Amino acid sequence: MKKLLFGCITAVAALIALVGCEQDKVVYSGPNYxxxxxxxxxxxxxxxxxxxxxxxxxxxxxxxxxxxxxxxxxxxxxxxxxxxxxxxxxxxxxxxxxxxxxxxxxxxxxxxxxxxxxxxxxxxxxxxxxxxxxxxxxxxxxxxxVCPFDINNFTGYCTVTSTFFGGNDIPNQNVDMRLITSDVAEEENTIILHGIYYDGYDTKIKFNTKDPLKPLIEMKEQVCGSTGEAFGTIYGNGNLLLNQPTSYTSYYRTCENYLLQFVTVSVDNKDGSEYGTVGTFINVIEWISEAEAEKLKEQGY
The missing domain is CATH 2.60.40.1740 (hypothetical protein (bacova_03559))
Structure with a gap:
């Protein structure tokens, strides 16, 4: 028992000495710079x-x-x-x-x-x-x-230009630009883009306003179309999934009312496992006036 008690006391003393060493501060003693x-x-x-x-x-x-x-x-x-x-x-x-x-x-x-x-x-x-x-x-x-952030400046008519459009990877997507609309969502600092790639699909994007010098956008995974619309046939579960990769910076600009977003389009199997990746694309979405939108409509957009 005495040996055990002595061993405990020794261990505690060692720990106290160790803590004492860790608490010693290194004091700068060099020149006055x-x-x-x-x-x-x-x-x-x-x-x-x-x-x-x-x-x-x-x-x-x-x-x-x-x-x-x-x-x-x-x-x-x-x-x-x-x-x-x-x-x-x-x-x-x-x-x-x-x-x-x-x-x-x-x-x-x-x-x-x-x-x-x-x-x-x-x-x-x-x-x-x-x-x-x-x-x-x-x-x-x-x-x-840095212009003030007003979510209403990111609603109404906007144009979508994307590397998703007109490429050989997407045979049925032969447009060069889309004219769409957006609304304010119920979630804070969030908008809904209607038909970013295909009609009938809504995409939610959130604006991160914490740091004016880092005006970033965030997006959760969501369906943006079907493989039938994109490729003329069904692959996997038939849905095109839209994700925002973290390896690239997606951001918005309050002064010019536009956002630049990197997205990855992929397809899952019916059991939820990944079927394959279509590719990573760049979206540029710019908000315009109703008059500008009417001119684009006259041009067929």
Missing amino acids: LMFSDTLYQYGVQESNEIFNVPVSATVPADYDRTFAVEILDKKSNAVEGKHYKLLSNTVTIKAGEMAANVEVQGNYESIEPTDSLGFALHLIIPESNEWEMYGTETKVVLQK
Whole structure:
């Protein structure tokens, strides 16, 4: 019994020692370096023209305020300060005892076009002794216009162009574009596309609005047609299944009211096992006005 008790005490002591080792923190004891926290930032400029931050970091704290100048590198920028954005200050201050601060920037929503590719470079002016060669003293900021999301902008008439159309893999699908309609679904941020490939089949697509810079779309597996319509005969259970592969990025654009979606079309057997894959295709769906839709109808769409 004594041997067992001694063994338990020894084991507990070893565990305590091990935990103590794991809790020891590695303390940085190197030089005092200053830098932008990253070399590239991307910011969505929205209607509210909210302020966004470009972080600056130090490797060690100081017992006094540290103020440094920040300059715009015009030769490395195509965004114009005062037009597309403005720096709220040409200096940044890391306060005593702290190791980070922000360069504050405000975008100009009205001056940026949806298709613009704009950016500007910043240079942190610091003593040479504080420069870390590995990270440098510059960063690049990319600006992207982000229009407000309104699901109603993705309803009504829309055109579907797809690599599914007109290819040799789908002998009975010889159109180059389809004119369809869409409605708001009961589910949040979800629409119903009517007849994306064939009449009589509805397709639900959900908009992921969590991150304005990642306007992604999501779709569950659903039937989009029949093998009889596509190939003139029945394969498997006769249904064409539409899936959105996770290996590709499918997204929407609020400023231009369109979405780009990668889809995989497949067929299952009657027992639910996979019969085969038709292929992976790209859909581009663009919402248009009623007047534009009427013109397309006159052209036979």
